[in-house]
Amino acid sequence: MSENxxxxxxxxxxxFTKGTEVLKAVDGVSFQIxxxxxxxxxxxxxxxxxTVGRCLIRLYDYTDGEVYFDGQNLSKLGDKQLKPFRRxxxxxxxxxxxxxxxxxxxxxxxxxPMDIHGIYKKPDERKEFVSSLLEKVGLKREHLYRYPHExxxxxxxxxSIARALSVRPDFVVCDEPISALDVSVQAQVVNMLEDxxxxxxxxxxxxxxxxxxxxxxxxxxGVMYRGRLVEVAESDELYDNxxxxxxxxxLSSIPIPDPRAASERLAVKYEVPTAKDGVVPELRExxxxxxxxxx
Ligand SMILES: Nc1ncnc2c1ncn2[C@@H]1O[C@H](COP(=O)(O)OP(=O)(O)O)[C@@H](O)[C@H]1O
Ligand SMILES: [Mg+2]
Numbered sequence: 188m189s190e191n192x193x194x195x196x197x198x199x200x201x202x203f204t205k206g207t208e209v210l211k212a213v214d215g216v217s218f219q220i221x222x223x224x225x226x227x228x229x230x231x232x233x234x235x236x237x238t239v240g241r242c243l244i245r246l247y248d249y250t251d252g253e254v255y256f257d258g259q260n261l262s263k264l265g266d267k268q269l270k271p272f273r274r275x276x277x278x279x280x281x282x283x284x285x286x287x288x289x290x291x292x293x294x295x296x297x298x299x300p301m302d303i304h305g306i307y308k309k310p311d312e313r314k315e316f317v318s319s320l321l322e323k324v325g326l327k328r329e330h331l332y333r334y335p336h337e338x339x340x341x342x343x344x345x346x347s348i349a350r351a352l353s354v355r356p357d358f359v360v361c362d363e364p365i366s367a368l369d370v371s372v373q374a375q376v377v378n379m380l381e382d383x384x385x386x387x388x389x390x391x392x393x394x395x396x397x398x399x400x401x402x403x404x405x406x407x408x409g410v411m412y413r414g415r416l417v418e419v420a421e422s423d424e425l426y427d428n429x430x431x432x433x434x435x436x437x438l439s440s441i442p443i444p445d446p447r448a449a450s451e452r453l454a455v456k457y458e459v460p461t462a463k464d465g466v467v468p469e470l471r472e473x474x475x476x477x478x479x480x481x482x
Contacts, residue, residue, distance in 0.1 A: 192255075193358055193390045194220040194243065199252035201238050212238040213249070214414035217470070220358075225384070225391040227405030227422070229398055229437065234411040236394045240360040243392070244276045245269060257357070274304045277351035281363040283343035287335040293321070293346055294331045300354045320349040323386070325379060341372035345379070352383065358390045365400065377404055398437055402426055407476075410434045416470060420477040430479040 201213040213235040220226040228236050241247045243254055245261060253262045256272055264272070277300075280286045287296055297317045307313040318328045324345040335343055344364060351359055361380065365373040377400055384391060395401045401408060401422075408425050410418040410433065418431040429435045470478035 191222050192219050193222045193257060194392070195255035196239070196243070197253045197255070199239065199242055199254065200250040201242055201247055202250045211414050213242065216416050218409050218416060218419060220390055220392060222390055223388060224406040225393050225404050227401035227408040228392060228394045228411060229396065229401055229408060230411030232396055235414040236411055237362050240278065240362050240392060240394055243360060244273060244278070274354045275357045276360070277354065277356040278360040278362060279347050279351050279364045281366050283340055283347050283367065286347055287343055289335050292332050292334055296346060297350045297353050300350060304354050306354060317353065320353060323383065324349045341368050341376060344368060344376055348380070348383070352387065355387070356389065360392045360394070362394045363396065366396070373400065380404070410437065415468070415480065417480045418478065419470060424477055430473065430477070432482065
């Protein structure tokens with residue numbers, strides 16, 4: 188495998204079983220993320236984006252397929268063997284309200300993952316590092332002893348980001364990190380994520396349900412539809428030359444300012460003819476680096 192590949196996802200499937208029903212949340216997805224790049228994953232709500240993100244670090248065990256991280260196959264590793272990877276791979280979730288324990292101070296919240304992974308055992312060093320991280324995410328040292336309810340949504344997300352970065356990860360799954368934030372602070376948080384990426388040499392999987400912000404931040408983008416990838420291309424190429432009808436439908440929704448309205452409109456706008464059961468359409472490379480699924 189090429190040395191500059193950070194994440195290599197091969198034919199990943201995650202099926203949820205409820206009674207006799209099988210929900211194919213992710214159904215044969217393959218893509219690679221290069222070191223240092225931002226790979227955007229877009230698609231309407233329910234298309235399987237978060238499930239892909241969760242499978243990467245085995246928050247979910249998957250039904251089939253493999254995930255390689257920095258050349259190592261994570262698929263078959265036990266909890267103990269996974270631990271170093273659970274430091275190197277971090278996630279920032281959408282909802283900054285439910286993802287922070289309300290009874291922990293900022294110092295405790297950001298210090299907790301460091302304790303779990305045995306980073307900075309000396310309290311002074313630990314506190315100093317947390318303080319410097321707080322400043323990097325645009326908060327202040329005075330905030331160390333405050334609690335989540337004292338912060339706005341945008342500030343809470345900054346705390347979540349500091350928490351994720353406290354263990355010096357290589358790769359961060361950003362799962363709709365700005366979708367729940369006021370439009371006025373969304374761009375600030377995205378710009379900050381870009382600055383942090385440059386400073387810490389991070390690789391990102393950036394999940395979003397609309398294309399407007401991902402275009403700006405992503406080097407390449409994968410478009411998901413009902414558990415499958417229908418198109419993968421470099422960011423500009425995808426916008427300038429979308430090939431799959433679903434990608435076109437998604438792009439045509441960009442001007443809608445309200446993300447919820449956008450996904451609702453999309454949900455009724457496009458219907459891909461269902462592929463034959465069990466047959467996963469292959470992505471074909473139609474021009475260098477531009478892949479599209481047969482419809
Ligand atoms: N833990 C779970 N149990 C059962 N079904 C789930 C679970 N997590 C996700 N799903 C289902 O899988 C599908 C994809 O969900 P998700 O990955 O969250 O989509 P997205 O992030 O693109 O909105 C949805 O139909 C969702 O209801
Ligand atoms: Mg999701």
